[in-house]
Amino acid sequence: MIQTITQKFTGSRSTLRAAEHRFIVIALVPTILFYLIVKFYPIFFAFFISMHEWSLFGNVSPFVGLDNYVLLAKDSLFYKVMWNTMYRTFAGTFLGAFCSLIVALILNPIKRGSILLRLIYFLPVMTSVIASATIWKWMLQTRFGLLNQLLSFVGIQPVPWLQSTTWAMPSIIVMGIWGGIGFTVIIYLAGLKGIPKDYYEAAEIDGASSIQLALKITLPLLKPVVSFVLITGVIGGFSGGFQAIYMMTGGGPLDSTRVLALHIYDYAFQRMFMGQASSMSFVLFAIVLILTLVQFKLQRVDWEL
Template structure:
């Protein structure tokens, strides 16, 4: 390759690389340095005055040895156990429905996607009203069938399921359209051959649709797990002080509180790096396990 062509490529890549370096790589490295100190985010860095004090791995040891971290991790796993199976089921069901060809299907696809375009602030306020124990429509509907609805966001048992319902409503349109793209990529000849052999809808779904949709399902699961560990806006808006008895405390919510409410920037940075390690480990495990159930030879 000629030097002139290399120079042209370099000049075109330079703005993006400079932005990546200044706004991503340097801040990531800087956050790790901060995590080794007790910096409060307000005082200037002054090595001579001992501000901030170097703690080494002290912040990490304090976090991992405290009861709060394990409670937050338990809450996050509880959210994941509720959220991921339900979002997958509802997204696949919506994608199968949207894959049918009938009049006005384009309108229905747009309607399914509207919650995705809604800001989390507006969506969380809507769900806070829907789940209100005093005047919420959800409890009103339950009362019609003789069920006394709980105080959703004030009850430590039901606060997280309430957050999960709001998250499913917000995310289902996005993931269902991804699933829809996967469904439309499946060769219809497979279904025609299965129908000729007398296979039922459920048999076609389990033997053809799910295996050939597995790469898309794997991608969606990766995104869902990462999003679950980054649970934040719905918790901050829908619940007061991370829910009753800390029932909806989450990793990012704790990072925000320690950094911008308690001004423990070093402690918050350590929390964020622990979160990074957890997400990285889960992603690696998912990539290892995908060899057993993801099929790319469709």
């Protein structure tokens, strides 16, 4: 009798477990379908288009194999675009991370009015890119821009910020740092709040200075946060920048601000070379994928340490 009851109990548990498994599978189906349709299908379809001389007008698209990738490898403009993209990405990410860290270190000890100060720094993040780009384009105008008007008061000649191949990209980078500094500051502040105060108190008892506290305690313990900020910034830099650059310079002058996202748009919807645009998109996808894997690896190492 006891054996019979045990068998029934075991059977009911296995039935319940099977029902739970079926429920989990059914619950996951919409999410899996969403990712397959919205995430993975465009990736595979972009690779498919990159293998064809694709047309948006429904014409027959002959298979060309790797010809579009060969054209990229031979295109000098593509290398210039990649250089512009890397220049904007790495300069903007590292300078932005440094400036954000300085601001976070200044804001962290402040108690009174700290919420208002954080809101002020976060306002550029809440402002649309189109509005921000329009404001910055007006500020950087050669003749009537606010910045050149201020420079004229100290006897400096107007600088063609957006019309010069020397100053156009730095201007774009500064605008990008201004637009993203608030978000990065919030991340740094969250990391700073997670550092135990006991470490600082013990170091101060031992006679450590403010600089020593920052170098020996703050920065080492912020290493995972800094790694996260840098890697996500680089990923966003490679895949972003289209709206601001399109509004402010259109990729000029002389393609000095043309980045990969703008280049893909130009080939796809201006020149109608969908095959080459898709091949560039797949190159961009490969770069972002590699950087994402590097981020996961670095974060795992940081947390293990």
